[in-house]
Amino acid sequence: MRRAGAVSPGNVPVCYYGPGGRVPASLERRVRAAEVLLRCAACGLAVLAAALLGADRQTRVFFSIQKVARYTDMQSLVLLVIANGMAACYSLIQCARCLVSIIRGGVLLSRPLAWAIFSCDQVMAYIVISAVAAAMEAALIGKYGQPEFQWMKTCHLYKRFCAQAGGAVACAIAASANMVGVALLSTFNLFRLYGSGKGGAGDK
């Protein structure tokens, strides 16, 4: 599926070009490896975040009344679990597609498919980032309270619950960073199918 770069000068190392055009084969390989790694990492981290939140509960007794803290007590944490579950499933499917593409030795040249992947990646990145931001806001209120509105801090009452939720939010932040990286890569994979690669002449 690859052909030697006919336009490369003879006195530079031989450069292979994929069917995608002016992208050297070495860059093509690195882009694919990075995509698989980022998608796998995003999947793993999103699963970990969702699992940590799903299993997070702490029971305390206050004046003979038993109270249980769960992630379902806070809407933003429920949203974070849903967003991470979606991100994990999506990343797994995309990871499988990338691996099949690598095994078959092909290159993404279909504009409709590249547009579909690009759109889904963008949407997923923004969903995960939004869910993380909302969860962080709720976590900060839980940690420090909001005295002006009489919203008391609760983390000193449920220390273990809050620590585990904090770990889950940290995993979700790492997963969202990977999703953003993936979104950038799929953007590159889409828009290199357009244009002539003649850039570099300055902003005229």
Add this chain to the structure above:
Amino acid sequence: MRRAGAVSPGNVPVCYYGPGGRVPASLERRVRAAEVLLRCAACGLAVLAAALLGADRQTRVFFSIQKVARYTDMQSLVLLVIANGMAACYSLIQCARCLVSIIRGGVLLSRPLAWAIFSCDQVMAYIVISAVAAAMEAALIGKYGQPEFQWMKTCHLYKRFCAQAGGAVACAIAASANMVGVALLSTFNLFRLYGSGKGGAGDK
């Protein structure tokens, strides 16, 4: 600055190509017009959101104690004002650059400049989206409360304050949608400088 598309077949309407390569001049014009419009709209909406929040205050008297609700009472609203202020300034500068570029009749061909604009647009879009998500979470707690943590709803006490803050959040959501659109356009402007435009052959 423009040349006739020498590669276009004779039996299709004459197509002009800008120096950027395989992008028809009509598409180039539409992309530029869309970029200016989106950036202007983002700037206006971000200013409006920040102004609405900045001017938002309501005084109530509870049992002879006077209480004033301001946006500074909630960290996420302060963050939203800062993020929208940054977005407005940035959009204004970028809008001016776009207009100068249109007046001078040039096309963005510099890869370093395209990378810089792309990076800034991406970062701004994610910052504004995150700030909006955090503010929405706080606004929802203010509106409906979080009974499991004894976080009371406060919007029934400060109705006018909450209504104005809601309007500001709506403006910020619209501004962030524009910022996302701008980020997509600058992505297109960057990556069309790469690749050969030979897409369309399927995922081989």
